[in-house]
Amino acid sequence: MSNNFYHIPVLLTETIEALNLKSGLTIVDGTLGGGGHAKLILEKILPNGRLIGIDQDAEALKAAKENLEDFKENTVFVHDNFRNLNQILDSLGIEKVNGILLDLGVSMHQIMSSLRGFSFAGFEENLNAPLDMRMNRDNPITAENILNEYGEAELEELLRKLGEERFARSIAKMIVLKRPLKSVNALLEAIKAGTPPKYRFGKPTAAWAGNVFRAVRMEVNEELEVVREVLDVALNRLNTGGRLAIITFHSLEDRIVKQTFKNWAEEIKPQPGFGVTQKKAIAKIVTRKPILPTADEVKSNPASSSAKLRVVEKI
Numbered sequence: 001m002s003n004n005f006y007h008i009p010v011l012l013t014e015t016i017e018a019l020n021l022k023s024g025l026t027i028v029d030g031t032l033g034g035g036g037h038a039k040l041i042l043e044k045i046l047p048n049g050r051l052i053g054i055d056q057d058a059e060a061l062k063a064a065k066e067n068l069e070d071f072k073e074n075t076v077f078v079h080d081n082f083r084n085l086n087q088i089l090d091s092l093g094i095e096k097v098n099g100i101l102l103d104l105g106v107s108m109h110q111i112m113s114s115l116r117g118f119s120f121a122g123f124e125e126n127l128n129a130p131l132d133m134r135m136n137r138d139n140p141i142t143a144e145n146i147l148n149e150y151g152e153a154e155l156e157e158l159l160r161k162l163g164e165e166r167f168a169r170s171i172a173k174m175i176v177l178k179r180p181l182k183s184v185n186a187l188l189e190a191i192k193a194g195t196p197p198k199y200r201f202g203k204p205t206a207a208w209a210g211n212v213f214r215a216v217r218m219e220v221n222e223e224l225e226v227v228r229e230v231l232d233v234a235l236n237r238l239n240t241g242g243r244l245a246i247i248t249f250h251s252l253e254d255r256i257v258k259q260t261f262k263n264w265a266e267e268i269k270p271q272p273g274f275g276v277t278q279k280k281a282i283a284k285i286v287t288r289k290p291i292l293p294t295a296d297e298v299k300s301n302p303a304s305s306s307a308k309l310r311v312v313e314k315i
């Protein structure tokens with residue numbers, strides 16, 4: 001990469017293969033990031049293909065523009081949320097596309113950016129960062145709002161559901177007790193106070209604080225809601241034979257994708273006399289089981305360890 005945007009694309013070869021790319025296609029990358037996947041997509045769809053690259057993070061988009069400089073004639077850069085896919089394609093005068101990629105979650109660049117509050121890891125400055133965690137800094141709700149304004153029960157549910165955090169109750173209690181929380185370090189202190197010492201000692205911070213940070217980040221960015229919203233729109237915007245590839249990093253996200261794909265692919269034949277209504281499949285599942293990173297990929301990029309790639313084809 002030509003700038004200091006740092007992200008290793010996950011399941012790269014597998015994703016490019018799954019999209020069934022060829023010259024001349026129009027593809028949407030709804031989570032452009034630094035353009036790692038996009039670059040390989042562009043190489044396959046040149047010379048006449050087009051990539052619509054969407055990211056809600058202005059910093060990511062700026063980096064992608066630099067990294068994809070050689071492909072700028074074939075790329076449209078859009079600063080928006082992929083939940084607005086309909087409006088984005090309408091405004092470009094595009095009715096249907098041949099493929100859509102969503103590589104969900106945050107980039108390593110976002111995680112490691114001091115001042116953005118996504119993480120306690122990386123640099124010392126991260127500890128003093130404000131509790132922001134917005135991928136799109138134009139959005140009004142920050143992590144600080146959520147941590148200081150949600151009720152204790154609401155926080156507990158959030159940590160339990162999105163964070164799968166076993167000490168959700170005591171951590172929620174400590175967050176409320178230690179208000180107002182202003183910095184990453186203040187959140188870390190609240191988590192520490194709500195977690196039994198024997199669970200923390202000798203373990204890296206990620207092991208006892210990671211779930212809470214991830215849960216708050218997912219809430220700030222409405223990460224499950226946007227996936228629920230975009231799936232039907234995405235399928236509707238595909239040409240017949242077009243593919244939708246989604247990489248998830250969280251079990252709840254994956255469940256939404258898996259169940260929606262299953263529902264699209266379900267075929268119910270009419271059974272005369274049994275009152276069963278017919279249902280035609282609208283997509284074919286390409287990946288019966290999700291594609292997972294190889295042991296080598298996980299070794300060289302531990303952030304890929306929870307990744308799952310699922311692909312459907314519109315019929």
Ligand SMILES: C[S@@+](CC[C@H](N)C(=O)[O-])C[C@H]1O[C@@H](n2cnc3c(N)ncnc32)[C@H](O)[C@@H]1O
Nearest residue numbers: 009031033034035036037055056057060081082
């Ligand atoms: C995992 S990274 C993608 C990395 C990219 N595939 C690459 O190879 O560089 C996810 C990116 O998607 C963006 N993003 C996440 N959710 C989004 C959404 N709902 N709408 C638009 N962009 C989103 C994030 O800002 C981040 O830059």
